[in-house]
Amino acid sequence: MGFKNYILVCGGTGCESSRSDQIYHSLIDEAQAQGVSDQVQVIKTGCFGFCEQGPIVKILPEDSFYVQVKPEDAKELIAEHVIKGREVTRLLYNKAPRKAYEEVEDIKFYQKQLRIVLRNCGSIDPENIDEYIAADGYKALEKVLFEMKPDDVIEELKTAGLRGRGGAGFPTWMKWNFTKQAEGDEKYVVCNADEGDPGAYMDRSTLEGDPHSVLEAMTICGHTIGAHHGYIYIRAEYPLAIHRLEVAMKQAREYGLLGKDILGSGFDYDIEIRLGAGAFVCGEETALLQSIEGHRGMPQPRPPFPAVKVLWGKPTVINNVETWANVAQIINKGGAWFASIGTADSHGTKVFALTGKICNSGLVEVPMGTTLREIVYDIGGGIAHGKRFKAVQTGGPSGGVITEENLDTPIDFGGLQKIGSMMGSGGMIVMDEDDCIVDVAKFYLNFTVDESCGKCAPCRIGGKSLCNILEKITQGKGEESDIQQIQQIAHAMRIGSLCALGQTAPNPVLSSLRYFPEEYQAHIHDKKCPSGKCKKLISYEINPSKCIGCTACSRKCPVGAISGEVKKPHRINGNVCIKCGVCKETCKFGAIEIH
Amino acid sequence: MAQNIFSDELNAFISEWKGKPGNLIMILHRVQEEFGYVSREAAEEVSKQLGIPMASIWGVLTFYHFFKLNKPGKYNIQVCLGTACYLKGGDMIVEELGKEIGVEVGGLTEDGKFSLEAVRCVGCCGLAPVMTISGEVFGKVTKDQIHGILDKFA
Numbered sequence: 028m029g030f031k032n033y034i035l036v037c038g039g040t041g042c043e044s045s046r047s048d049q050i051y052h053s054l055i056d057e058a059q060a061q062g063v064s065d066q067v068q069v070i071k072t073g074c075f076g077f078c079e080q081g082p083i084v085k086i087l088p089e090d091s092f093y094v095q096v097k098p099e100d101a102k103e104l105i106a107e108h109v110i111k112g113r114e115v116t117r118l119l120y121n122k123a124p125r126k127a128y129e130e131v132e133d134i135k136f137y138q139k140q141l142r143i144v145l146r147n148c149g150s151i152d153p154e155n156i157d158e159y160i161a162a163d164g165y166k167a168l169e170k171v172l173f174e175m176k177p178d179d180v181i182e183e184l185k186t187a188g189l190r191g192r193g194g195a196g197f198p199t200w201m202k203w204n205f206t207k208q209a210e211g212d213e214k215y216v217v218c219n220a221d222e223g224d225p226g227a228y229m230d231r232s233t234l235e236g237d238p239h240s241v242l243e244a245m246t247i248c249g250h251t252i253g254a255h256h257g258y259i260y261i262r263a264e265y266p267l268a269i270h271r272l273e274v275a276m277k278q279a280r281e282y283g284l285l286g287k288d289i290l291g292s293g294f295d296y297d298i299e300i301r302l303g304a305g306a307f308v309c310g311e312e313t314a315l316l317q318s319i320e321g322h323r324g325m326p327q328p329r330p331p332f333p334a335v336k337v338l339w340g341k342p343t344v345i346n347n348v349e350t351w352a353n354v355a356q357i358i359n360k361g362g363a364w365f366a367s368i369g370t371a372d373s374h375g376t377k378v379f380a381l382t383g384k385i386c387n388s389g390l391v392e393v394p395m396g397t398t399l400r401e402i403v404y405d406i407g408g409g410i411a412h413g414k415r416f417k418a419v420q421t422g423g424p425s426g427g428v429i430t431e432e433n434l435d436t437p438i439d440f441g442g443l444q445k446i447g448s449m450m451g452s453g454g455m456i457v458m459d460e461d462d463c464i465v466d467v468a469k470f471y472l473n474f475t476v477d478e479s480c481g482k483c484a485p486c487r488i489g490g491k492s493l494c495n496i497l498e499k500i501t502q503g504k505g506e507e508s509d510i511q512q513i514q515q516i517a518h519a520m521r522i523g524s525l526c527a528l529g530q531t532a533p534n535p536v537l538s539s540l541r542y543f544p545e546e547y548q549a550h551i552h553d554k555k556c557p558s559g560k561c562k563k564l565i566s567y568e569i570n571p572s573k574c575i576g577c578t579a580c581s582r583k584c585p586v587g588a589i590s591g592e593v594k595k596p597h598r599i600n601g602n603v604c605i606k607c608g609v610c611k612e613t614c615k616f617g618a619i620e621i622h
Numbered sequence: 623m624a625q626n627i628f629s630d631e632l633n634a635f636i637s638e639w640k641g642k643p644g645n646l647i648m649i650l651h652r653v654q655e656e657f658g659y660v661s662r663e664a665a666e667e668v669s670k671q672l673g674i675p676m677a678s679i680w681g682v683l684t685f686y687h688f689f690k691l692n693k694p695g696k697y698n699i700q701v702c703l704g705t706a707c708y709l710k711g712g713d714m715i716v717e718e719l720g721k722e723i724g725v726e727v728g729g730l731t732e733d734g735k736f737s738l739e740a741v742r743c744v745g746c747c748g749l750a751p752v753m754t755i756s757g758e759v760f761g762k763v764t765k766d767q768i769h770g771i772l773d774k775f776a
Contacts, residue, residue, distance in 0.1 A: 040745045040746055041745070044761060045759075081748060224743075225703070225704030225708075226704045226705035228746075263651060264741075265745070301644070301648065302647065304686030304688035305687035305742075307742075319644050320643065322682065323681055323685040324686075339644075382706035382747035383705070383709050388747055389748060454705070456705045456706060456709065462709055470705070471705075480685070609765075
């Protein structure tokens with residue numbers, strides 16, 4: 028039996044944090060109370076991507092896109108939309124009757140996106156295998172088991188030109204092929220879901236919204252390379268994703284899609300979850316495998332490469348979540364289809380977590396070759412609060428900054444590398460004029476220093492030394508020779524570190540030095556922080572021509588540094604001021620300036 | 623009846639995992655789930671049951687950020703310091719919280735009520751800056767909201 032309306036409620040971590048679970052239950056309760064529970068089906072889906080506007084509720088078949096919904100709104104949604112067939116205008120994205128945009132796709136945030144990896148996120152119930160199957164799920168596995176030879180699968184991936192989405196961009200078919208050809212009675216398949224880049228959540232959202240797409244792909248790989256066992260290594264910090272994976276694995280076993288004799292093909296294959304425990308370095312393949320084995324996650328020298336010999340000494344294919352999520356689509360639609368999307372260098376799409384000082388924070392998936400300008404301005408809606416764009420950081424703590432002049436660079440693996448950054452796993456952090464580039468570089472370095480496993484000296488000592496220099500610069504104690512020293516240490520780290528964590532750790536500093544040399548000079552020479560972030564280098568002053576003497580700031584000042592008579596300009600005592608900025612936030616007249 | 627400081631369920635979990643390769647981290651997760659942290663005593667019990675030297679267990683525990691060696695407060699406060707939250711003032715939230723409850727990051731209030739932790743990315747960057755108290759998420763937090771938020775846990 029069909030329903031009159033299907034109500035999709037976003038069940039991603041972002042929206043759940045804004046009480047979407049309560050909305051889900053309120054909608055069910057209201058439908059019951061108003062006597063229409065036989066007419067509507069309420070479904071909790073994965074992430075819609077438009078996190079800025081969450082929690083999101085979409086009602087089908089009208090495709091009404093409701094944003095910032097509260098549990099209290101459930102009553103009105105059922106009474107108006109479901110029963111009377113009238114949209115609740117005040118909750119619609121553009122708050123207007125739907126003329127301006129007829130379909131969700133017409134919302135600017137979605138216009139330039141193409142969803143392959145996130146195809147099912149926000150449209151199916153991730154805890155119901157039937158919905159995945161209805162969306163062509165497990166069709167690719169069936170094709171691989173009964174119609175294709177293992178070499179055909181590898182050939183299809185080769186035609187597709189799929190490259191690893193974890194950051195390095197290594198061709199996926201080659202990894203599979205190496206492992207397939209490697210000698211060994213036992214082989215393993217591993218999914219790297221240890222998403223460690225702070226400010227990135229592509230993999231988490233994929234697993235929360237469409238866990239079967241990863242299970243299906245891992246099973247396809249197992250059959251192709253001759254493995255019978257897979258592991259998903261996932262951050263313990265992702266409880267919802269872990270739960271959805273567990274549910275998905277259980278359902279897949281019940282349907283004969285995992286376990287013994289899959290679909291009667293005689294092929295045995297099963298998957299286990301292994302929890303990470305908060306170590307960024309475990310995103311590095313060899314460290315991750317150490318961690319699965321239950322050890323400290325220390326990277327190992329390569330060769331031997333994982334494809335030949337690693338997990339318990341056996342050949343292992345290891346791919347990132349987003350890479351896996353592409354595989355079934357490639358098998359279904361063909362490698363040529365996939366290769367037709369994107370640029371010559373990089374095929375397909377890439378998912379980014381667009382965050383920072385941007386109007387529309389969220390999860391976006393775009394074809395390779397889309398420019399950063401399109402992502403920041405068309406999809407992201409530009410910089411929040413009318414501020415000026417400063418830079419975008421891609422590649423997280425291993426990447427670099429991209430400035431205005433390079434915003435028209437088409438995004439692909441080679442293009443980003445050329446301008447001193449990298450694709451990385453998909454974090455995309457937007458900075459505005461208030462962000463100090465030296466401070467941000469320091470932030471990333473602090474992160475990598477904290478996460479360095481300490482095994483090799485260039486990373487352990489080099490990172491700390493770089494950090495100390497940056498600290499000195501932001502304290503106003505920088506010297507001319509510091510820049511040269513930064514470059515020397517960075518060079519040593521790049522060539523001397525064992526793994527990518529150490530080799531790429533200097534990137535944020537080097538790229539910000541390359542694009543913002545004047546900002547480093549301002550800190551070092553003039554002892555000034557142009558964006559007013561480095562507290563040691565700024566002072567707060569009251570502009571007497573703007574101050575009307577309302578005393579609001581002096582009442583808020585926690586240390587009593589502001590004095591003056593009522594209705595006369597006030598003054599800040601610089602010796603007492605702790606530079607907390609409360610006065611500036613309080614002043615309605617813009618009289619408080621940073622110098 | 624449990625023979626040791628672990629619950630029957632935890633002992634059963636350990637026996638189930640005992641024979642599997644690479645079981646240590648999974649077992650330590652389960653221990654932390656039961657106690658909220660992994661005490662030295664608990665680690666010694668794991669060492670005894672698995673036959674893994676204490677040095678190896680301690681090595682793993684101290685390597686991974688997720689494992690806590692000290693008992694958290696009744697309410698554990700986590701402030702996100704992922705990049706998005708940092709840019710939007712997460713560090714100021716930490717500072718303000720520290721002032722309010724009188725402890726530094728990693729600390730526990732004397733009455734054992736609050737512990738304060740800085741974490742990497744809670745995963746809802748659209749809500750930056752974000753803090754959580756015992757799992758409840760607070761998004762787009764401003765400095766002057768903090769007092770009120772803490773009062774809810776009085």
